[in-house]
Amino acid sequence: MSDRSVENIDRRRFLKLTGLSAGGLVLGATLPGWQPSWAAGLDKGGELNLFVSIDGDDTVSIVCHRSEMGQGIRTGLPQVVADELEADWQKVKVVQGLGDKRYGSQNTDGSRSVRRFYDTMRRMGASARTMLERAAAERWNVPAKECAARNHVIIHIPTDRRLGFGELAAAAAKQAVPDEKDLRLKDSAQFNYIGKPVDTVDTPDMVTGRANYGQDVHLDNMLIASIERAPVLGSGIAKLDDSAARKVRGLVAVERLDGGAEPPLFKPLSGVAVLAHNTWTALKARKLLNIEWTESPHEQHDSDDYLETLKDNVRQTGKTAVAEGDVDIALETASRQHSAIYTLPYLAHATMEPPSATAVVGEEGCEIWSCVQDPQSVQQHVGQALGLPPEKVKVNVTFLGGGFGRKSKPDFVVEAALLAKKMQRPVKVVWSREDDIRHDYYHAASAAYFQAGLDEHGKVDGWLQRTAFPSIGGTFQPGVDHPANFELDLGLTDLPFAIANRRTETQQADYHARIGWLRSVSNIQNAFGVCSFADELAHINGRRPDEFLLDLIGPDRKIDPSQGDYKYGNYGETLEKFPIDTARLKNVLRRTAARADFDTDGGEGWGIAVHRSFLSYVGIATRVQVRDEQLKILQMHCVADVGLAVNPDRVKSQMEGAMIFGMSLALMGEIKMQNGAVANSNFHDYPLLRMHQCPSLTVELVASGEPPAGVGEPGVPPVAPSITNAIFAASGQRIRELPINKHLKIG
Template sequence: MSQFNAVKNFSRRDVLKLFGATGGGLALGASGLAWSPAAMAQSAESRLNLFIAIGDDNKVYLTCHRSEMGQGIRTGIPQVLADELGASWEQVVVVQGLADKRYGSQNTDGSRSIRNGFDKMREMGAMARTMLEQAAAAKWQVKLSELTTRDGMVTHQASGKQAKFGDLAQAASQLALPDVSELKLKSPNQYTHIGASHSIVDMDDMLSGKAQYGHDVQLKNMLYASIVHPPVLGSDIESVDDSDARKVAGVVDIITMPVLTGAPMFQPLGGVAVIATNTWSAMQARKALKITWTASPNDSHDSEVYLASLLEKVTKPGKLVRQLGAPVTQWPADDTLSAQYTLPYLAHAPMETPVATASVTEQGCEVWASTQTPQRAQQVVAGALGLAEEQVKVNVTLLGGGFGRKSKPDYCAEAALLSKQLQKPVKVCWAREDDIQNGYLHAVSAQHYQAKLDKQGMPTAILQRTGFPSIGSTFQQGANYPAPWELDLGFVDVPLAIDSLRCEAVEAEAHTRIGWVRSVCNIQHGFGIGSFVDELAAKAGTDTPTMWKQLLGPVRQEQFSDQGFEYGNYGEDLSRHPVDIARYHGVIDAVQEAMNKHGKPKANQGWGFAVHRSFAAFVATAILVEVKDDRVAVLEAIGAIDAGTVVNPDRAKSQTEGAIMFGLSLALMGDIRFKNGQVQQSNFHDYPMLRLSQCPNIETIVIKSTAAPGGVGEPGVPPVAASLTNAIYAASGKRIRNLPVATHLKI
């Protein structure tokens, strides 16, 4: 068993009871969106809270306000807190935070938990350490500057006096919170937990089966619900014959759900809910329902026809979104290289399907959910029930995968609405078919690239267009153009140093719920630009890493000034998270060196390469494949990531490995198709995931850096698809521009 203490699910008031009303203890917090400790000091209750609590038992209770889905955030955030606090790792007990505005954002997506929280968590740790040291200085009548703190002890070296955190906690809790400007933060060479590969705190429970996921929640008198959702977005129930379904043993009731109106947002889809005393009965009874659905404006949606029209659109002028240099008006056929790239719809398909349990009483509602966004779940449930947000308590369980799907809490609202009607706790469990056919899909997309070449085959001008139904359509009807932030994701922000670069976007109407999937629009844009650079390299007779370096130009920090757009940079300041060409070179060089160690590929084998910046991190990927008898086998993969300061290198390696597997799964086999407005795939037999036998050997390289922390979970995905198809071209001469690979070769 690990020495690490088990994760505890304590509420803020639980911490108050443990360390406020019942004796010694120290609890600190950050106040809401402003992260202002001064504001927290305005009320005693607020002071006894949010991130750090120390009991007189010498345990250090550290709150993680983000959601754990295997990425290790319930380890990473405590590592940062513990480091500045000076706690011993064996002291630490992790507390899972509930939905609470005072944490600031709890949205666990966008690869931003550490990126956005690193400095604030350091401040919280340093604040607590300072208060403990102040308590010790007062107790021993010594100068604060003479004290040191390490491994859960405050020490006065001159006198040899020492005190455990627990012995000082009660006195420290009476002190005023230090001003942030007066805190002394550690320098990187003083870190003990930051940069250390701590095993994730949930590992023992995960391996032993004790870990509690959303599907594991059990409440007294709980009922189970399985919902038949409308097969086409916008359709409603015309008639229901539930007579046979009600005969299934265990069925309690059959309920028609509210109709979705307006933009989908995070509203429940509607449909028919079967309520039973167990999941099996609910799912069996739903098969016996006879439902007639009304017509929908999306009934005619055919993804094959739609993609063909989208492909035609991107070959024609679109809306200008970036212009570097003078636009080119003449594209001589002999000196122009052009190509189009497409991706189908893609599903998140986490191993644990969406699940939530809700209990509605006269006082309010309590929810237990595997959610990436507890605050958004709180808001959506409150809105559905007509309650104040403060009347909704959201407990966050472990997530069996998320990839962005579980940041959309429609399933939480479903459980709450059913509990309110039945006046009992209700667990809503989505079947795999529900998840694949009724989720929020990654958008189908098409891209067009063309380059004007000089006599050496080098591009002097590039024109690129992109088209895909926007995520904005999920929130606003008629949002048919990509939003600027979507275009920032690997399309307008590629820092090419050429004479002329023109970026355009075309209109695309949405016919289903469009959502963000791991790395979002970088999925298609990384494939497009990564593939086209490989084609440019082949045309010029050079290797792809060299072509990338030539296109990126001299080492600099690209500002995108005077190019007709304002770069969002994933919400980060460019001065803190610059688009740094030197860091592009760093990951390119690291992967090239690793490739060279493998030697020359054998017959029918080839390496593919791509590089991409996303979520303020830089990733280069190389993949080795073998193509024989129209069958492709992926043999090796190399991924190098520069994510700035890395809190837990083991997790950075693991996330990069996972991103490569995720990206391979999508590129090889990911394919959601619509016919008559309905998704044709339903389960893993026709929407397959990467299997162990298909997974290559993976080498990961984490670049050491003192730069500000960047993202880790998503940046490894974008260069994978292009690396794969570029490798197939190198091995076989077959250029794949339309994913998935399975439509061209046997897998």
Template sequence: MPSVSPNRPAAIFSPSRRGVLRGAGLTAGGLLIGLALPPAARGQTAVSVPLVARLDAWLHIGRDDRITFLIDRSEMGQGAHTGLATLLAEELDVDPMKVVIRNAPADKAYRNVYMIKSMLSGGKAESLSGLPLWGLEQLGRLIGQQVTGGSTSIRGGFDSLRRAGAEARFRLVQAAAERWKLPAGECDTADGMVLHKPSNRSLSYGALADTAAALDAPNVPVLKPRSAWRLIGRHDKRVDTLDKINGNADFGLDVREPEQLFAAIRWAPAFGALLKTLDDRAALAQPGVKAVVPLADGFAVVADNTWRAMQACDAVTAEWNRPEVDGGFDDAMLWRRLNAMVDTEGKEAHKAGDVDKALGAAATVISADYRLPFLAHATMEPMNATVRVGPDGVDVWAPTQAQTMAQKAAAAVTGVSEDRVRIHTTYLGGGFGRRAEADFIAVAATVAKAMMGKPVQVMWPREQDMRRDFYRPAALHRVKLGLDAQGRLVAWKHALASPSIMKRIFVAATWLGPDETAIEGCLDNTYAIPSTALKYVSVDTPVPVGFWRSVGHSHSAFVKESLIDEAAHAAKQNPLDYRLQLLASRPRHRRVLELAAEKAGWGSPLNEGQGRGIALHESFGSIVAMVVQVTMRDGDVAVDRITIAADAGTVVNPAIVQAQLSGGAIFGLSAALHGKVTLKDAAVQEGNFDSYRVLQMADTPPIDVHLVDSEAPPGGIGEPGVPPVAPALTNAIFAASGKRLRALPVVV
């Protein structure tokens, strides 16, 4: 195994003790801790216990004092590796920066059980904490996925990783006490050492590891009280910073294996088109070109380097069977279809009171359509994977968010069993939900199968990446609000038409009710409104849709917070005060909103052409408020400043939380100002960042982030910074210009 720097990801193939030690390059012996073991399974090996008791993460303390942590979550810039290592290190009393991190293998033991808990508890998995959930754990491992998403990494690992550290600390202290023949209660731990201060004795964890491994674990590890935390809420460094600065961090495109070849992709010119004929003679005549591999709806050129592969794609002559249905699908057809469908029956998602009666009795009725376009993920690292198909199985090196689906996809393409597909997870150069798909793994496996025995790195050039995405669904929201004579909001009738993500991913989830990923955040009970109704209409289009950072919240927050602003102005009230009245029973939300307003100087004088907008939204267990200040000049909008306040519950690493909220705001601001996928003849027109614009450094405003001190369970943070920025922006534009924008991207 090649040498690695302390926190550089490396793949492990087997969750058995022997496999972990061998695959991670760990020394034999030492203390090995498995997480999520039910009490009945303590002391058993990973291979002998039932599925529910399989170890879903590992901590190894070697005789050489090396502490190795196998992490089952992908690192795509969100700081998951740092946060999870901090949780473990807090209870183990070690420096997180000295913990060696390895990526876990693809295995049932590592499936994201938290997502199943969250789904079964209406998105509030924290409410299930402490219950006897081994049956639920088993269900999660049977139907769940090993996947990083939904801002679940810290929420899912907060308890289990601290318990693992506490168990290891307990065993180490017991081992030292036995060696010294002293009561364990007289011993303490610090910086990877067990101490007996009265006698000035100390032993390193490595010196105690073998003895500790032979001891029984506590039935219930005793965790440190919050008052004793030294790292959680205070540690502000990242374990991956140095490797990313000095170039040691391996991303997908950095993979280099012996005899490796390189391939570039060329996709069909429209959604639904299939490859009819292919003439590859001119391409094969070019230097370094090894093969042209046909795909169902495209082809790949394999060469001795990526540039030659990309160039040779232009030399291939291909004919395509264009789809007869929707062959001329374009933007106009999209909005005609959504507009025609939004008033049809659909599926009821929520109902409280008699909304039609309340609207009929309202003194003021606001009717509005809000439109949001398809959006691409546009990750900075284009889609790629490296695959080798050999007699001993399949190796996949990939920047993937979804190891389970990657393993299944490679197995299906190559015809080998899943247990013979080894997933090597690299760092991800951006994910945003795009790398939770497995299409790029399947394509790479198909090409590698054709080049049997040689590893092939398959890269999608930017234009192919942009035009063959799983896009954020376009959406049409049709809403009616009713206000009484005093301007109070008494009715909210909401219809939403959009393509369904779950209809593609897990159709059974849509059989009985609406697609939850589409409606999340539309009517979330944040505001006290007596009569409400929400329905969802699934609309099919030729455009493939998928999870995009913050998913349904990315459009529902824009609609909800814009309409609250519309209601405030119709009632001739300050938008901040109006919201606070509707939040009388929501103290956490009020506190966040008031903090954002205070820090932004809400109500202080502005220059001519300036305006401030405010928005509040809860998603993924966190509450975020934003105030955006803009200046309007000659019809153009400049964003002057963004102020963010957030209650993310218990914060593990404040610097990472602040960075993620800032990054989310920039991501959301890019989409609000520029983001749009244009369709013509069932094809995406944007191909690169010249036409699919993202926010540039010169256009990025100062961003201030303020965190509410909270003892609530941790909330997610990778996604909650996205939803509030668009409505805060358009509300600010209205305040500055009097122009109400009900569609994105912004056109003023």
């Protein structure tokens, strides 16, 4: 029995869900949602409902239930529907869906929007097309098989009679929804839009300033709130003196927000909110607050000391996650051994648009306007905070000025809702850049130990990898002090190397800061360690890195990392549909290596790294120059096999953005914590890549007939090791501790 269906839904329900005013044919599709095992019980979700409406004026309105943050999802998913529908793209209107459990998961992260909904969106388009064709057949009193959709009209093939979609919409709405087995999906050779570059529907508004972001929301009688939050996780308000702040002209109120309970979940931190009619007044008054904070068990946390502790821990035997063969004997009997430790600091999301949310609370419930990645999570957590059922929380999703995972955590939205309830008027919570840097859900600091045993021919016969970092699981439940299996899935337990004896272990890492998912999640540190260590082994053997990697990957095969009680997650997909395919990885490796000249000298060098993540295969080749202790990145090339690229232009843009994002993290990304508090505050001490630091970028997409895989995140992981491997090739300096600016000046 299929887990997908299409239904002709009630118009009133459609309008309620979307706010769209349309007539004629309204369809919905359902698909069970998916959530990672670690989130079980946190976000139950429901069934997916994506809708298409055809109005009498020929307009095809397609609802996008995902959040747009520059990745082009409001174009990509409708593009699929329009293609199967045979719609004229110029007559397509995209409507942003409100938060509603009937859509199923609306959490726009995990690089899964297209790969999870591609098939369903095709069936939606094909179902609507079939109903239009049947309605035309009845109008003309001819067999339906003689009717075909072509570019927004239905044609009676024998007589060339034609009817527009709008003319048939009302009659098509009365048709029974076709059975899935009767649907006729296009052959890929017939695609008009799928796999073709299509301009994003939102670009005109974005470049002309008409696009509405979270920070742009303005309501009548609205107050602006700026919040001074506890600097240390777990702290609360001990004493508050707001007398100086209350003297600021234009101040409306000072309100306490009690929080700080652990685990932090998505609840607000403890803080004091200053509310005024404008941002300037709120910020000015906030600076005059005098607050004493309660003690916290995390107030002695120092990030530098913490990394040293993690490094000490990974030198010791840990908990075994997965193992094959006998690693200990392989290492003991090896002709040569090599080991290394790699570290990454805490990292922040640093989106261009800091978090922002506007809320109104009344007798009927709460309404939200915000730049969120997961409106259903907003409904859940705002509802819990206000004592409302989730369906009483209406969430209007604005554009996001970047997300990277930060805006799927709705703590900032709960703040706005609580303050709106207290003030009984609209409240917009505005986070400053300093707020964003100091109160993020950080990417975990980490240390990883690698040890390899090589035989007399340089072949790797034993491989031990051990990692320690505070788990995302600690955000949701107490007592988590080791990385979780789902984090090991991201580049460690799915190691694609043909090594007979290998073992993956975890070591202790205590929790001292809010940890969350950041673009590509644990793949960041896992790929840095694996790809760097493989490069070290290549140089020990005197081999070109790409040739050594090809031998290390071994024969073409499909890999299943599951063993015993450990079940490999595979990003929520089956290995049958999305196998770990070493042939595809090797193809990407060869294509990436073709971009590099490994014989470069004179202070220049090439580095290479390849990695599978989010079901895609990405290689990065980087050329650098190292002179007088200064690093300059000269070129960076990306080769990506993402399966079918629905919109190649957007895929290339995402890879370019991933390269820039990855360079920022590798070169300069470091959050420092002292006495439990974040020491960074803005872009002067948490810098991002500048234009003059960005090299020339190229992206090659591998033509593929495989299903669409992830796009937004898989370009990030290989970036850092490709750079550090290139630095070694250029200078002989092996960098194992990020960021790179701790070792070299960045040109």
